[in-house]
Amino acid sequence: QKEVEQNSGPLSVPEGAIASLNCTYSDRGSQSFFWYRQYSGKSPELIMSIYSNGDKEDGRFTAQLNKASQYVSLLIRDSQPSDSATYLCAVNPFYNQGGKLIFGQGTELSVKP
Amino acid sequence: DGGITQSPKYLFRKEGQNVTLSCEQNLNHDAMYWYRQDPGQGLRLIYYSQIVNDFQKGDIAEGYSVSREKKESFPLTVTSAQKNPTAFYLCASGDRLSSYEQYFGPGTRLTVT
Numbered sequence: 001q002k003e004v005e006q007n008s009g010p011l012s013v014p015e016g017a018i019a020s021l022n023c024t025y026s027d028r029g030s031q032s033f034f035w036y037r038q039y040s041g042k043s044p045e046l047i048m049s050i051y052s053n054g055d056k057e058d059g060r061f062t063a064q065l066n067k068a069s070q071y072v073s074l075l076i077r078d079s080q081p082s083d084s085a086t087y088l089c090a091v092n093p094f095y096n097q098g099g100k101l102i103f104g105q106g107t108e109l110s111v112k113p
Numbered sequence: 114d115g116g117i118t119q120s121p122k123y124l125f126r127k128e129g130q131n132v133t134l135s136c137e138q139n140l141n142h143d144a145m146y147w148y149r150q151d152p153g154q155g156l157r158l159i160y161y162s163q164i165v166n167d168f169q170k171g172d173i174a175e176g177y178s179v180s181r182e183k184k185e186s187f188p189l190t191v192t193s194a195q196k197n198p199t200a201f202y203l204c205a206s207g208d209r210l211s212s213y214e215q216y217f218g219p220g221t222r223l224t225v226t
Contacts, residue, residue, distance in 0.1 A: 032212035043203050043217040044156075051212065088156070092213055099144045099163060099213035100171070105155040 003027065004091050006104035014112050019076040021087050021107050026070070029094025033065055033072045034101065036088040044088055048074060079111045116140065117218035119204050124223045126198075134189045134221045136204035144213060145187035148203040149173060150220075156203065162187055191223065198225045 003026045013019045021035075032051055036044035050056045050063040050072065062075040072091075076083055086108045090101040117138045126132045138145065147159040158171030162181040176195025181187050187206075191198045201222050205215040 032214070034214055036217075043220045046214060046216060049212070049214050090215070099207050099209065099215075100146075100158060100161060101207075101213060101215055103156045 003093070003102045004089055004104040006087075006089050006107045008105055009108040010110050011107055012110045012112060013079050015079060015081060017079050017111075019079045019083065019109055019111070021074040021076075021089075021109065022071060023073065023089030023091075023104055024071045025089075025091045025093075025102070027091070027093035027102075028067075028070060030067075030070075030091045031094060032092035033063070034090040034092075035061075035063060035072075035074045036090060038086045038088060038106065040085070076109075079109075081111045081113050084109055084111050117204060117206055117216060119202075119218035119221050121221060122219065124221055126223070126225050128225055129193045130225075131193055132191050132198075132223065132225075134191065134202055134204075134223070136187045136189065136218060137185055138187075138204075138206040138216075138218075139185060140206055140208075140216065141184075142206035142208045142216075143184070144207045144209070145181070146205040146207070146215060147171075147177070147179065147187070147189045148205065150201045150203060159189065191225075198223060 035048040038044040048063040064073045086106040088106045089104040146161040148156040160179040162168035178190045204218040207213040207215040
């Protein structure tokens with residue numbers, strides 16, 4: 001079982017719709033969770049961090065964390081073509097003492113005008 | 114401006130040559146990381162360092178070497194022993210106080226022929 005799993009996609013949504021990106025993780029003791037956006041040919045950019053169960057909203061982005069079910073999701077409301085990118089989920093596992101994040105393989109999102 | 118710089122943006126080398134990639138950060142982060150990304154693939158950790166004069170191997174350290182003589186700098190040398198060095202190399206930094214959320218530099222695209 002991979003430590004952090006994401007659907008590779010591509011996930012295609014129409015402009016204005018809600019895009020839902022999901023991530024599951026294996027280490028039950030994980031404490032910190034991050035979403036990164038990576039445009040083609042560019043480096044990853046941190047867009048959301050979440051540490052406690054529930055929802056965290058930042059503009060059009062909402063991160064949702066459910067530690068009991070070991071999943072974290074990212075919702076993008078009113079999706080725009082400029083949101084088309086690969087979204088990486090990253091987890092800081094409990095056993096990790098050196099700040100190594102475990103990254104998923106990423107989900108490619110395509111927002112169609 | 115606080116951030117992470119990597120240089121050069123593009124680098125071309127002949128097979129058999131060692132090459133050093135630069136990474137500098139002025140975020141006052143203790144931890145620094147080097148990742149490799151191949152086309153259509155996720156991030157793979159090469160080396161990381163939590164503190165000056167100390168570093169640990171990541172998942173794919175063979176054929177690479179690093180040093181951490183200053184807090185701000187974490188150069189990566191790609192040696193001739195690395196079998197497939199052509200890739201996109203990403204440097205990141207993070208801090209324990211922010212649960213190691215990582216910030217990435219713009220990356221160096223290395224081509225070896």
